[in-house]
Amino acid sequence: MKNVLVNLEHISKSYDGQMVLDDLNLYIRENEFLTLLGPSGCGKTTTLRILGGFETPDKGRVVFEGADITNLPPNKRQLNTVFQKYALFTHMNIAENIAFGLKIKNKSKAYIDDKIKYALKLVNLDGFEKRMPNSLSGGQQQRIAIARAIVNEPKLLLLDEPLGALDLKLRQDMQYELIRLKNELGITFIYVTHDQEEALTMSDTIVVMNQGYIQQIGTPERIYNEPENAFVADFIGESNIIGATMIEDRLVEILGARFACVDEGFGRNKPVDVVIRPEDVELTKNPADGTIQGVVSHVIFKGVHYEMEVQANGFEWLVHSTGMFPVGTNVGIKVDPFNIQIMNKPESEDEEAVGVNE
Amino acid sequence: MNNKRKLLSIPYLLWAIVFIIIPLFMVVYYGITDKTGAFTFANIAAIATAEHGKALWLSVLLSFMSTVVCLLLAYPLAMILSKMNIASNSFLVLIFILPMWMNFLLRTLAWLSLLEKTGVINNILKFFGLPTMNIINTPGAIILGMVYNFLPFMIMPIYNALVKIDPNVINAARDLGAGPFKTFTKVIFPLSIPGVISGITMVFVPALTTFVISTILGGNKILLIGNVIELEFTTTGNWHLGSGLSMVLMVFIVISMILTAIFDKDGEGSML
Numbered sequence A: 001m002k003n004v005l006v007n008l009e010h011i012s013k014s015y016d017g018q019m020v021l022d023d024l025n026l027y028i029r030e031n032e033f034l035t036l037l038g039p040s041g042c043g044k045t046t047t048l049r050i051l052g053g054f055e056t057p058d059k060g061r062v063v064f065e066g067a068d069i070t071n072l073p074p075n076k077r078q079l080n081t082v083f084q085k086y087a088l089f090t091h092m093n094i095a096e097n098i099a100f101g102l103k104i105k106n107k108s109k110a111y112i113d114d115k116i117k118y119a120l121k122l123v124n125l126d127g128f129e130k131r132m133p134n135s136l137s138g139g140q141q142q143r144i145a146i147a148r149a150i151v152n153e154p155k156l157l158l159l160d161e162p163l164g165a166l167d168l169k170l171r172q173d174m175q176y177e178l179i180r181l182k183n184e185l186g187i188t189f190i191y192v193t194h195d196q197e198e199a200l201t202m203s204d205t206i207v208v209m210n211q212g213y214i215q216q217i218g219t220p221e222r223i224y225n226e227p228e229n230a231f232v233a234d235f236i237g238e239s240n241i242i243g244a245t246m247i248e249d250r251l252v253e254i255l256g257a258r259f260a261c262v263d264e265g266f267g268r269n270k271p272v273d274v275v276i277r278p279e280d281v282e283l284t285k286n287p288a289d290g291t292i293q294g295v296v297s298h299v300i301f302k303g304v305h306y307e308m309e310v311q312a313n314g315f316e317w318l319v320h321s322t323g324m325f326p327v328g329t330n331v332g333i334k335v336d337p338f339n340i341q342i343m344n345k346p347e348s349e350d351e352e353a354v355g356v357n358e
Numbered sequence B: 001m002n003n004k005r006k007l008l009s010i011p012y013l014l015w016a017i018v019f020i021i022i023p024l025f026m027v028v029y030y031g032i033t034d035k036t037g038a039f040t041f042a043n044i045a046a047i048a049t050a051e052h053g054k055a056l057w058l059s060v061l062l063s064f065m066s067t068v069v070c071l072l073l074a075y076p077l078a079m080i081l082s083k084m085n086i087a088s089n090s091f092l093v094l095i096f097i098l099p100m101w102m103n104f105l106l107r108t109l110a111w112l113s114l115l116e117k118t119g120v121i122n123n124i125l126k127f128f129g130l131p132t133m134n135i136i137n138t139p140g141a142i143i144l145g146m147v148y149n150f151l152p153f154m155i156m157p158i159y160n161a162l163v164k165i166d167p168n169v170i171n172a173a174r175d176l177g178a179g180p181f182k183t184f185t186k187v188i189f190p191l192s193i194p195g196v197i198s199g200i201t202m203v204f205v206p207a208l209t210t211f212v213i214s215t216i217l218g219g220n221k222i223l224l225i226g227n228v229i230e231l232e233f234t235t236t237g238n239w240h241l242g243s244g245l246s247m248v249l250m251v252f253i254v255i256s257m258i259l260t261a262i263f264d265k266d267g268e269g270s271m272l
């Protein structure tokens, strides 16, 4: 495993008595692409601003390569930020924008010119030296903002929803470019987004946040397949989240029917939440073949698959399938034991507060 | 739709014609004719006489100095204001706005009673046994009057330019290694230049043409070009000479306005 580059230790921050971050602990390894993912207002930007030095935490420390940098001003930190709305210097041309950090560090003209060329090539904007920022499209400006940051060879690059203002196609192109950049440069990325698809595509590690608390940290696969609580399951992709009872190891009662599962160690007759992804719900033509029975209530064609809703035992199951049953059909519902994810129910009210907002 | 808009603009057009275009033409007409109505350049050329030239030079000098003082006072003030949450500091804003609601003449007369030989300031000095000061009827008094009256016109456009700067652009400068001083010289100040230019125009032009301030605080001992023109229209009654000199002054105003238009594309100054 690579070395830890940054450590956020017991970070708390509140504005006007409103807790925004509460005892946040997080470490980032060298050359990791880590994404902070969560709904708007959950404290992602605040976390980045504390890392960048634009905000001091009320409590806790920021440790960078073993040194406490909590109170170091932004200009003394070995990291750079790509801001949400580009934040280019509109009174300077592109070359001057990119050269800004290097000139401050008194680099030679030859070195700076070299770097400008190199950075523009890297972001596929060769020959843009003399253009003004306002004459560029959103995507181009964003790439200049990235170029302006990386010429300084930071150890850590912070990106705050850098693709948020771009349209879908451009966003996807830029996602690939960012992954390429990360691989070419070997810089550590901390990436902020509220877009779960973006997070799943780009990250080595995803940190799911809600209301100032970390809900789960893990690889994209782990976050998607094994969400630890209802909030994560609900936020990452579509899912059926159902209150259930763990009868015993490897057996769970969902909506009055018993399903085999693979989870153990939850105890006996314990209330839990289960999450079942819509693509993991199997519909059987013969209702008796299913574990429970229901009626198709809604069908939409989505291109790759059909999206169906099935009313069964008082719950509206969301189903994605390549096969289609017309509305009104009686069907059976089956789920592979491996695809039933069991989650602990939030115990205290405090935990409830950080869960799903219903 | 388009026709409706045209109709709606008619009152403004009429207003502009009656109160701007026609007077302007009359000034030009008087400026280039003599008493008999014959064409002449003499009224314009009269600016070159020693008396008029001196008045113009003094006007330019005092306006320039007032503008510089206004800029030096206004910039830091505008910066402080721009960093504040205006809603929660309305008292501070009120302090700046309140004098503007007072009549221009009253404001200037107030300074007269403060600065006079037997005025408030000298009385206080006398009370403490200090030597009295001779402020009234000096160029200094006129500069003081100009700065006091026109300072808000410098603060507002600079303030408008500063609040328009995206805080993240300033953060970006810090992020890229600039300390507070370099951030100011390389980012904040250059981005506020449109406001500065607007402010300069909005102080320099009225200062250059004022005759009220110089009459009250200069006691008719110091003649500015505005006073000369005013005298031609009121006392001497030579409208031709007055108009000719006005046209010369207008050249300065037009130059200032062109400069503003070039630098202030976002219209910081137009907010007033």
Ligand SMILES: Nc1ncnc2c1ncn2[C@@H]1O[C@H](COP(=O)(O)OP(=O)(O)O)[C@@H](O)[C@H]1O
Pocket (backbone or CB within 6 Å): A015, A016, A020, A038, A039, A040, A041, A042, A043, A044, A045, A046, A047
């Ligand atoms: N400067 C500030 N003053 C007051 N409240 C703030 C400030 N910055 C952020 N907040 C509040 O903190 C919370 C988290 O904000 P932020 O970190 O920007 O969330 P995110 O980036 O995840 O959308 C929000 O409720 C926001 O209103």
Ligand SMILES: [Mg+2]
Pocket (backbone or CB within 6 Å): A041, A044, A045, A046
């Ligand atoms: Mg944010």
